[in-house]
Amino acid sequence: DTGVSQDPRHKITKRGQNVTFRCDPISEHNRLYWYRQTLGQGPEFLTYFQNEAQLEKSRLLSDRFSAERPKGSFSTLEIQRTEQGDSAMYLCASSFDTVRGGYTFGSGTRLTVV
Amino acid sequence: AQSVTQLDSQVPVFEEAPVELRCNYSSSVSVYLFWYVQYPNQGLQLLLKYLSGSTLVKGINGFEAEFNKSQTSFHLRKPSVHISDTAEYFCAVLNDYKLSFGAGTTVTVRA
Numbered sequence: 190d191t192g193v194s195q196d197p198r199h200k201i202t203k204r205g206q207n208v209t210f211r212c213d214p215i216s217e218h219n220r221l222y223w224y225r226q227t228l229g230q231g232p233e234f235l236t237y238f239q240n241e242a243q244l245e246k247s248r249l250l251s252d253r254f255s256a257e258r259p260k261g262s263f264s265t266l267e268i269q270r271t272e273q274g275d276s277a278m279y280l281c282a283s284s285f286d287t288v289r290g291g292y293t294f295g296s297g298t299r300l301t302v303v
Numbered sequence: 304a305q306s307v308t309q310l311d312s313q314v315p316v317f318e319e320a321p322v323e324l325r326c327n328y329s330s331s332v333s334v335y336l337f338w339y340v341q342y343p344n345q346g347l348q349l350l351l352k353y354l355s356g357s358t359l360v361k362g363i364n365g366f367e368a369e370f371n372k373s374q375t376s377f378h379l380r381k382p383s384v385h386i387s388d389t390a391e392y393f394c395a396v397l398n399d400y401k402l403s404f405g406a407g408t409t410v411t412v413r414a
Contacts (some may be wrong), residue, residue, distance in 0.1 A: 193346070220400065231393050231404030232347070245401075280346055284400075291337060292402065294346035 193295035195281050201301045202271055209267045210298045214283030221264050222292065223256055225249065226278040235279075238264060271302045305329050305396045307336075307377075309405035316384055317413055324379040324408045326394030335397040336377045338368055341407075342390045350392075353377060364388070384412050 194213040202208050214221050219240050224232035235254070236246045240261035250256075253271075258264040268275055278299050282292035310325040328334060335354055339347040351362025358370040368379045377394060389412045395402045 195346075222401075224402075229406070231395075231407050232402075234401045234403070237400060282347075291349050291352055292347075294339075294348070296344075296346040299344070 193281055193283050193293050195279075195295035195298050197298055198296065199299050199301075201303060204273060204302055205270055207267065207269045208271060208300065209265055210279055210281075210300075212264045212266070212281030212283075212295060214263070214281070215285075215293055218283035218285045218293070219261065220284045221258055222282045222284075223264070223266050224280040224282065226280055226297070227276075232280055235266075268300075271300075273302045276300055276302045304398045304403065305334060306403055307394045307396050307405040309394050309408050311408050312406065313409045313411070315411045315413065318386055319383050321380065321382050322384050322388075322410060324392050324394075324410070326377045326379065326405060328375050328377060328394075328396050336368075336370065337395045337397070337402065338362065338366070338377075338379050339393045339395060339404075340364075340390050341393065347393065350379070384410070386412050386414065388412050 196211045221238045223235040226232040234247050235250050236256050238258040241258050253269045256266045278297045280297045281295045284292045307328045316322045337352045338350040340350050341347050350366050351360045353360050353370045361367045366381050391407045391409050393407050394405045
């Protein structure tokens with residue numbers, strides 16, 4: 190197992206375009222999280238899945254954002270009609286036991302909206 | 304919800320000198336605390352965590368942290384830093400299943 194994988198690593202898109210990011214968690218982890226990190230800030234929680242069920246969405250996640258985790262395996266995060274304010278690092282993490290094991294983070298997808 | 308405050312945004316330090324990064328948390332009955340490190344253009348790597356038990360927690364790469372309930376602090380220390388310790392460091396607290404992060408401390412190690 191090579192850890193949490195995110196694809197792509199970098200994405201440059203024009204304002205108004207749609208983008209989709211993928212996250213492949215550690216295979217035995219049933220929990221998956223998306224965070225957003227802007228420059229000079231700590232990561233902020235976006236959404237959380239337990240298996241295929243999306244259990245919580247942050248108020249940061251506007252209607253233009255949607256996340257899925259079909260079959261409880263990989264997850265996708267889509268942003269529609271991107272805006273410059275969406276430019277950030279999007280981090281995915283997975284866990285089995287959040288308390289004892291903590292999270293394992295992926296390397297992130299850096300989005301730049303021009 | 305519980306939160307953390309990192310008291311220093313930037314910490315410059317010379318190689319082989321000690322370093323301390325300060326983190327205070329909001330008080331709660333029980334608290335689970337974490338320190339993560341982030342190297343440029345990478346994700347976050349867990350350095351250490353406090354769940355319960357001994358207040359002195361040892362982590363990877365020679366880092367340790369002390370949980371102080373009376374001062375609501377969880378400061379990170381390393382007795383002798385290397386150039387490779389140059390990175391961003393985040394303190395975090397667990398709220399149910401969600402991590403809440405501080406704003407981060409940038410450590411720059413100079414020769």
